Amino acid sequence: xxxxxxxxxxxxxxxxxxxxxxxxxxxxxxxxxxxxxxxxxxxxxxxxxxxxxxxxxxxxxxxxxxxxxxxxxxxxxxxxxxxxxxxxxxxxxxxxxxxxxxxxxxxxxxxxxxxxxxxxxxxxxxxxxxxxxxxxxxxxxxxxxxxxxxxxxxxxxxxxxxxxxxxxxxxxxxxxxxxxxxxxxxxxxxxxxxxxxxxxxxxxxxxxxxxxxxxxxxxx
Numbered sequence: 001x002x003x004x005x006x007x008x009x010x011x012x013x014x015x016x017x018x019x020x021x022x023x024x025x026x027x028x029x030x031x032x033x034x035x036x037x038x039x040x041x042x043x044x045x046x047x048x049x050x051x052x053x054x055x056x057x058x059x060x061x062x063x064x065x066x067x068x069x070x071x072x073x074x075x076x077x078x079x080x081x082x083x084x085x086x087x088x089x090x091x092x093x094x095x096x097x098x099x100x101x102x103x104x105x106x107x108x109x110x111x112x113x114x115x116x117x118x119x120x121x122x123x124x125x126x127x128x129x130x131x132x133x134x135x136x137x138x139x140x141x142x143x144x145x146x147x148x149x150x151x152x153x154x155x156x157x158x159x160x161x162x163x164x165x166x167x168x169x170x171x172x173x174x175x176x177x178x179x180x181x182x183x184x185x186x187x188x189x190x191x192x193x194x195x196x197x198x199x200x201x202x203x204x205x206x207x208x209x210x211x212x213x214x215x216x217x218x219x220x
Contacts, residue, residue, distance in 0.1 A: 005025055005047075009024055013108065014107070014108050015108075016097070018030045021097075037080045045093055050098045052064050052101070055102045061073040065098065065131060068130065068132070069129065070098075070129040071126070072128075072129065095110065110132065113130045114128075115129060116168055128172065170209050174194045176211070178216040192216050193218070195214060196208070197215060
């Protein structure tokens with residue numbers, strides 16, 4: 001029997017475990033959705049199951065939500081990287097289930113949109129997804145510490161509010177360069193702030209995305 005993935009029975013912000021989703025989607029066993037990336041057969045849906053604090057025995061990918069962006073490292077073997085990279089072009093919806101700690105229930109965040117990706121050699125690709133502020137409400141109620149602060153030619157665009165295009169990549173590049181706060185040496189990525197040395201408003205497009213024009217800092 002063909003599996004039909006249906007999200008109508010799920011509530012944005014609701015908590016679900018894999019056993020419930022296995023039955024909802026008609027799988028015979030939960031192993032079918034046990035991976036971090038699930039791409040059901042005969043369906044164009046991509047489902048991400050993201051755990052912030054992983055078991056010690058698991059590969060320690062650095063995945064977290066910060067400021068309505070999901071920073072996520074692709075699978076080590078990269079089998080689904082191209083599928084995710086081409087999701088927007090192919091009209092493949094990406095759904096996110098997120099939890100802070102392993103063995104906890106996942107919070108259904110809903111649809112997310114790929115903003116940028118960074119190819120790495122001998123390392124997992126890094127992806128940045130936009131999470132809607134509406135669907136991301138109270139995402140930190142999963143016992144996650146609340147943060148202490150609230151390739152395009154054009155680096156600014158207007159939507160309902162002003163978003164900085166490329167800011168996510170700037171943050172990733174800056175964390176790769178610095179790894180931790182330049183002052184306190186704190187290396188908890190979800191609470192670190194990517195700060196420009198030369199202010200954003202005074203920088204040209206290159207300077208706005210140049211990691212050497214930035215510092216990683218712990219918010220006051």
